[in-house]
Amino acid sequence: MGSVSSQAGPAVLELAPAGGAAPAAQRVAAQSRFEVGVLLRNGEQVLVSLVLPALALLVLARTPVGAAVVPASLGGLPRIDVVTPGVLGLAVLSTAFTGQAIALGFDRRYGVLRLLATTPLGRSGLLLGRLVAVLVVEALQVVVLSALALALGWRPLAAGGAAVPLLLLTLLLGTAAFAALALLLAGTLRAEAVLAVANLAWVLLAGAGLLVPREAAGAAAPLLAVLPSSALGDAVRAATLDGTLALGPCAVLLAWAAGAAALVVRTFKWS
């Protein structure tokens, strides 16, 4: 104990009424920090957000499984270059859709949404804070998974300098579509149903055009193009493999985002 002045007395508890909300930015920032902390404390969430995408990257890039997954039409490219954008898309699916839907579904069930709606955070602040938390976690995922991919030989700039901003833009579009779908799911179904559907959808969507390019489906490939997973997969691969913005898939993602959001406004139940 070097300093006497550091021995501050116990803080006085001010009980007299002093209402007033904190500034909106502070409210949302507090909520985002809180949500990021909750997400990173949750073992299952870390598994789905980071461990499984990292495993997918390793398996697809370094084992014979990858050869089966990468369709012949893309066979001429280094496998890690084909696989990495899909894995980043999978990370978005994990956080924006599966993680959010489950967390929100249980928060709704346990009355968390009701309680926070009575604080100055309000409903809009609650959703905004969660969206910011999703973006923060996604940024973390992109950094970690990209570092791993680079170590495995990924060349993100092979198709030119536009690849990286285009990749980030398409990941944001994917986030919009999947976060809206998460809200739709979490705001209408029971928590257990949300859990089941969100996990099942994660597996199916990963296989349907996201991690596994839809060309692998052969004759069914054109049908898969309307799925948000295929649209995101096509868009991220066009960004990094061709250095172009795939307008069709981007339009599909926007349509999913807008359609789901419109339904959320009509159907979302807060309790």
Place this chain on the structure above:
Amino acid sequence: MARPRLPGVQNPRGEEAAALEVRGLVKRYGRLTALDGLDLVARRGEVTAVLGPNGAGKTTLVECCTGLRRADSGHLSVLGLDPRRDGRALSSRTGVLLQDGGLPGGAPALAVLRLVAAQHARPMDVDALAALLGIDGFGRTSVRRLSGGQRQRLALACAVVGRPELAFLDEPSTGLDPHARAVVWDLLEQLRAAGVAVLLTTHSMAEAERLADAVVVVREGRAVASGTVTQLTSSGPEVLRFGAPAHLPLDGLRAALPTTVTTDETAPGRYEVTALRPGAVDPQVVATAASWCAAQGVLPEGLVVGRRSLEEVVLELTGGPSQWAA
């Protein structure tokens, strides 16, 4: 921190409008009527306790007052505002403890309290509040791993950390051990002394007797009685109660006592001499009953003169067959 109960000065801003004013509030869920014209007033610097059986409408009242439900009709003024229209403004001036908790399960207790505190411009010192309520002892534990009493203390802290003018507490002492309950009651008394209006629902008569400046008894969505605890319990007749061996022959006692009282064995070994008109249970009656016991060779245990307890009043007001009807 015992607060002197001086009528007339306990609410120094008595001229001010009530913090909460409810008139003729109606809320139906389909065919079920949860609130059926409820009237209630809660004032600043007072604790208002809402008593009544499960299903009487207490939780629905809190939900309507906090904007979580929309009442079908009636007048509802919270700090002069409409909770549905002015929810934004009210959220920073009111605090809420909901019966279903609503605390995020995956987060550490203190993180939840800090999150709620960060929503307010001038919150209480989180560490001091946590220390007072003993939350610091489990601050790093996930909410879902907390005991019921720990959760309840955290929920109370979240309700008051924003320094509200009006706190809605739906059964705040449920699940608390006696020590925690004493701490919570002490905090509520301090909040009242600081001018906060507290509306609490409770099943605990001890809580209402200890804390409430005003009691509202609710039955089937309607206020059937309101007033101070003393006002509610003073309406009944005086009763002399004592315990003695069961089934004593009471004829001799009845003959010795005046006709202005009636004597009964209300339960085996529980005897009551009840006044039929005010003042009928007087010192002479007590002496007569005591000497009758002496003549019987019986020691009267717990011999007291009193009126009805709050519990008896509430049971009488809220009991009855119609509680179970439809």
